[in-house]
Amino acid sequence: MVLQAPPGAGKTTVVPIVASGVLAAGLRVLVVAPRRIAAKAAARRMAGMLGTPVGQDIGYAVRLDSKYNSGTSVIVITPGVMLKWLQEDSIMSAVGAILFDEFHERGAEGDLGLSLALDIQRHTNRELRIVVMSATLGTELVQQVATFLSAAHQAASAPKQKHANGLASPQASREVLSVAVNIKGPESQRRNGYGTASVPVIVSEGRSFDVQRIYLSGPSGSDPRAFTAAVASAVQQALKDTAKDILVFLPGMREIRAVQGQLSARSALPGNAESHILHGDLPMEAQDALLAPHHAGKRRVILATSIAESSITLPGVTAVVDSGMARQPAFDPRSDLWRLETVPISLASADQRAGRAGRVAPGTCYRLWSESAHAQLEASPKPGMYREDLTPLALNLASLGPARAARLQWLDAPSGATMAAAHSLLSSLGAISADGSITALAIGQMEEDADLVGVLVAVAYPDRLGMRRDSSNRSRPATYLMANGAMARLAEVGDPLGTSPMVAVADVGGHTHRGAKNDTIHLAAPLSVEAVQLHLPHMVEEEDVTTWNEGTKAVERSIRQRIGTLTLKDTRAPVSDDAAAEVIIAMLRKAGMGALPLSKQATALLNRLRWLAAEHNAQSPSAGGERWPDVSHAALEGTLDEWLLPWLVGVRSMADLKALDWSAALRSLVPPSLLRTLDTAAPEKWTSPTTGASFALDYTNSLPLLPAPIAAFFGPLDIVLPSFPSGVTASSATPPPSDSPPASMDLDDSAPGKRKAKKKRRGGAADGGTVQQEGADQGAKSGLTLVLLSPRRSELGRVPAKQLAHFWTVNYPAVRLEFVRRYKRHNWPADPTQPEPVPQSSHGFTVQG
Known part of the structure; x- marks a missing residue:
């Protein structure tokens, strides 16, 4: 018989109990569940329905754990246990029916189990009844299974009248099973449209609730960070839209850990919610806790693999977030090895997952793919015969003996090439002999994987x-x-x-x-x-590590698979902009702001901004209440992820950092209203009205400096002097006290290494040192200091701009007297405020004809 019923219809729990009730005394029902957690959960649920403890009327048998006795009428087992029991005549002689649950998963073990059950029905126990059940077989697979079972049934020539130790005829079986399910469609459709004369097909609508399906935009590309972010966002939406528990389907433990970390980093879970993990290797106590009722005021976000797809009911779940991906083995012909791959799920799996949201109440399923992508999904998973490593299957067949293995009938027969490769491996391991029979070495390993x-x-x-x-x-x-x-x-x-x-x-x-x-x-x-x-x-634990490599001066990302201290695999992977920016910012914070590869222009701008902040912020804000930004090392470092982050798109290395437009990045810190006044508040350059040459201002210190040849300042004071907001103009120039001595000037402008030591004298300098004009400290803090240069570009002296008139009167005559003899081709006017217009030299000095 083939039974298709949606999740919650009772096929896993009600049908076995009903079937057990019509079997002859002493016969039991075996229910084959795909996973250990599903087997134990089904046994507990049926025992609860009967009000008896697990192990009495209802039991289970899974690897390394079992609860049943000689009088147990229904035993839920896993495929691995099934394969062992099907070869034990002492066990199978007391079995009246085998129910293959969730058969749509089509594992190789399940297909072998069905073939063995049919072989027993044909050769040992003709009264054995076989039921194939699932929520999502699909029309094509339903017909395939029904036809296959019908052919096997006819080959066995099983009687159709009522038997003393078995179920009634197929028609009677239909009547019994219809107690538990609502048969869908007219009789003719059930018999002729889906089933066959000897193998009926029952389709039930069940009692599940409506589930709304919402299609969300999934992650673009294969970036695991984008995948994790998309799932976390969907969970956040489900938390807002729904009021109860949420079940999240993910491919494996790596993704489960990543999503759990993302939810924690986002502080996405409300105070009454907590996240849980559900996977096959979770301790049974933890699995049992998730399947048991919990406090009504608490919400759970359950991050699960495909283990939660079928056969279990998680109380309180009314929302499902489906990533649409699953992990399954795939053969790699290049390495001749089997690997795990993350692949899109089938339509059958998608329906199964969505059904989890409607087990206890109307629910919602959030799918991380589009409706158009949904239409492209395969109808059902490929049979395990075509997607699994068949070495365990080959070992099981070897244990049957060549004769019995050869007579098995297959729903989908394994390919000859794949089986040949499996036999070759088993032979090399000493698990099978030359004639294909199992060796003593392998007999004790039948419940385990026989790879190595x-x-x-x-x-x-x-x-x-x-x-x-x-x-x-x-x-x-x-x-x-x-x-x-x-x-x-x-x-x-x-x-x-x-x-x-x-x-x-x-x-x-x-x-x-x-x-x-x-x-x-x-x-x-x-x-x-x-x-x-x-x-x-x-x-295996997987680490996704993005770091800064000091050797290559670049961001690198490695995906490492580890077991303890062992690194199984280290794969380089593309780095996303967000991850690269995070690493670069961390590197700069560790190295300090001195590591910023600022251009010369950007460094000058940074000094201008720091001078403006120190000069103006301590006094009063601008008219609009805005202040110049704090661009100190500490402030820049503390806000790197704010001001620098937008500029790091596409940046992966130090070379990329050097190529950034740092001036534009720094200007972005300045409010627009102040940015418009930047070049007037702190000019980058000054152009001499006398010579026409431009010179950069130096804002490194608290007092800005303007280094330029002395001839650049020749001319009327009200035209020559740079104008600052502080009022540095000719009219506001403040002369020093009348008793101030003239400035000390260094008139030796020869190369520094050739300068001769001289005694300090009034109006001169000793040892080539630069002596600042006395009285310079009397200028305002915001005042500009002129650095006067000789024709050789050596520093003659420093003069506050406000005291330039005083300098021309007191100090300049001595300078002129010395340089008029040394630089005869240069123009040294007697009155520097009224120079004669003459040609300009390459040094910025005027040249006489």
Whole structure:
């Protein structure tokens, strides 16, 4: 029989109880659930419906855990247990019906189990009843299964009248099962449109509630950060829109940890909500807690893998966030190995996931893909025969013996090439003999994966996984770094195991020599990184690390798969703008603001802004109440993620940083009203009205400096002097006190290394030092200081701009007397405020004809 009913209809819990009630005494029902958590949850739910403890009338059997007795009438088992039991005549002789639940998942173990059940029905127990159940088989798969079962049923020639130790005929079976479900469609459609004469198909509408499906824009590209952000945003929306628990479907533990971290970083969960994780390797106590009713005032965001897709009911869930992705094994022909890939789910899986929101009340499903993308999804998952590693299947078939294995009927037969590769691997491992029969070595491993012995050892001793260190020195035994951080080596040089890059150690010991412990590997099995990734994904932690590489002076991103201290894989990956900016800002904060690769122009602008802030902010704000920005090192460093972040788009290296328009970045800090006055409040350059040459102002110190040749300042004071807001003009020039001595000038403008020591004299300077004019401190703080340069560009002296008239009167005559003899071709007017117009030299000096 084929039964299709939506989530919550009762196919997993009600149908087994009803079927058990019509079986002859002493016969039991086996329910095959796809996962351990689903098997135990179904058993608990059925036992609760009957008011009996688990293990009495209703029981379960999963790997390493079981609760049932000789009188248990319904036992929920996993596919691995099923395959073992189907080969035990003592067990199967007491089985009257096998119900394959959630068959749409089409695992290779499930298909083998169905083939074995049909083989038992044909050759051992013709009264065995087989029911294939699912919520989302789909019309095509329903017809395929019904036709397959019908052909097998006819081959078995099973009687159709009522039997003493089995279910009634197919028609009677339909009547019994219809107690639990509402049959959909007319009789002719049920028999002829979907089923066959010998294998009926029942389609039920069930009792699930309506689920609204909302399509959201998913992440663009394959950037895991974008994927995580999209899921977190959808969870936030679900928290706003709904009032109860939220179930989030994610591909694996890496994504679960990432989303959980993102929700925490965003402070997305309200005070009455908390996040939980649900996956296959979660301790059973934690799984049980999630399946049990919880405090009504608390909300849960349950981050789960596909384990929550079917067969379990999470109380309180009325919203589902579906990432649309799942992890499944895929064969890589380039490496001849199986790998785990993240792929889009099928329509069947999407419907299953959405149904989780309507188990207890009307719900909402948020899908992270568009409606057009939804129409492109495959109808159902590919059968496990075409997407899984068939080595375990081949080992199970070998345990049956060649004759029985050859007579099995398949819903989808495994390909010959894939099975040949599996046989080759098993033969190389010593698990099967030349004739294809199982060896004694493999008999004890039937419930485990048969990929490698190393996988089994790693399960038992996960901290003893080891990766080979430098293998260039073959004169010493191979040394391995263990997952627990210890070092261990093989006992002998030339041990064949030393060629394996990875081992799983079963027995290790050692001694202490000079304070150092030297462990010796006594028993181990070879292992590959690919085998660990495929068979032990729960042991692998994935780190997504973006750092600044001091060697390359660039941002680098590595995706590392680790087990303890071992790095299984380190893959370089593209760096997003957000991640790169975060790393660059952290690097600059650590190195200090001196590491900013500012251009000369940007450095000058920074000094101007700092001078303006110090000069004006301490007095009073501008007329509009705005202040010049604080661009000190501390202020810039503290606000890097505000002012620099927008400029870091596309920046990945120090070379990119140097190419930034730093002047524009600094100008962005200035309010627009003040930016318009920047060039007048603190001019970048001054152009001499006498010579026409321009000279940059220096704002490094508290008093701005204007270095320029002395001839640049020749001319009327009201025209020559730069005008500042502080009022530095000829009319406001403040002469020093009348008794102030003339400025000390350095008239020796020869090269610094050739200057001769001179005694300090009035009007001169000693040892080539620059002596600031006395009385300079009497100028206003905002005053400008002129740095007078000789024709050789050496500094003659510094004169506050307000005292330039005083300088021309008191100090200039001595300068003119000295330089008129030394630089005869230059014009040295007797009255520098009224110079004769003459040509300008390349040094900014006037030249006489």
